[in-house]
Amino acid sequence: MADQKEQFRALVCNALTQYKKEKGIEGDMNFDAVRVETPPKPEMGDIGVPLFAFAKAFRMAPPVIAKDVASIILASLSDAKAFTSVAAVGPYVNARLNKASSSADTLRTIFEQKDSYGSTLADGTKPLAGRKVMVEYSSPNTNKPLHLGHLRNDALGESVSRILHKAGADVFRTIIVNNRGIHICKSMLAYKLFHEKNGDTPQSLGMKGDHFVGQCYVEFDRYLNGEKDKPETAHPEAQTMAEEMLVKWEEGDAEVRALWKKMNDWTLDGVKETYKRTGVGFDKYYFESDTYLLGKEVIEEGLAKGIFFKAEDGSVRIDVSDAVGKGRDGKAQQKVLLRKDGTSVYITQDIGTAVKRHEDWPYNQMVYVVANEQNYHFKVLFYILRKMGYDWTDKLHHLSYG
Known part of the structure; x- marks a missing residue:
């Protein structure tokens, strides 16, 4: 046109x-x-x-x-x-x-310009030339394979990255791998209960690594809740066992860490195989296990400055009413940043990852391609980073979709 x-x-x-x-x-x-x-x-x-x-x-x-x-x-x-x-x-x-006529002209131009079509303005310049844009998408968990939601997100993230690149931007594709936390420990516990004794591996069972670890996660849920209409088959203590395993992981227990690494490697091998088949690629992998400690440091700093507070139960929290409004009961909304036992939650690593990324690759804009179920999460994340005084917070953008 x-x-x-x-x-x-x-x-x-x-x-x-x-x-x-x-x-x-x-x-x-x-x-x-x-x-x-x-x-x-x-x-x-x-x-x-x-x-x-x-x-x-x-x-x-x-x-x-x-x-x-x-x-x-x-x-x-x-x-x-x-x-x-x-x-x-x-x-x-x-x-x-x-x-x-215009359609014929457009098609003719596309055939003439080929890959360069649509990448320049009328004056021949690229609209985003000289701008550095970081894009995050996919965000797999290492306790299960990618699902359809991931594949949709991958398609959107990859498309956005290619469009930005086409428009002249220097695009840096990133991924955060959620490779620690209670959900990971659930798969690990199931492996110890049902597979470790037999020395089971994805190879020995003829399975993709991410599928095998995902099976372990399902087995944990079945063990925890028991069979339908048979409450006597439930094992509620499994939840406590998984929580204790997470504490050991954060303490650096050698046995727990070794099992964690082995199962993470299995899942990542399977996930990367899927990425290769779907044409999705990243410039840098970030891992929650590497960034959550930085997130905890930021939270400790905010606690010392009075930005965060320690609740009666010992957890560290922040009042986020200014970001998301008060609750239906009219009371202030609080966000837990560290559990009462000192372990981190999901937003802890997101804080650390945000800080690390800007240190690694100072950008003009950071785009999070994440579905609208996480609108609340990103309002809170950006609010926390702004309260902490990071002047690059205004460069962050949540590309929400439904």
């Missing part, structure tokens, strides 16, 4: 020049004021040019100028196959595009 806009602008400029001669007006005319716009209503046309700026030069009302200019253009319309009609609509000269 850019070509048609430029062509229509040229028609209007030529018509104004002819009209100027007919009216005997001397001196130069500023054609910078000729701007092609989209009419507010479809029935008015596809594109249009307002002529308010020329009322003083012609000493005439803009609707009169528009009517005469449209007549001049109509006289040469046979030479302008890109348009099916040109008409004055008040102070505007509007036109309807010849869809068949």
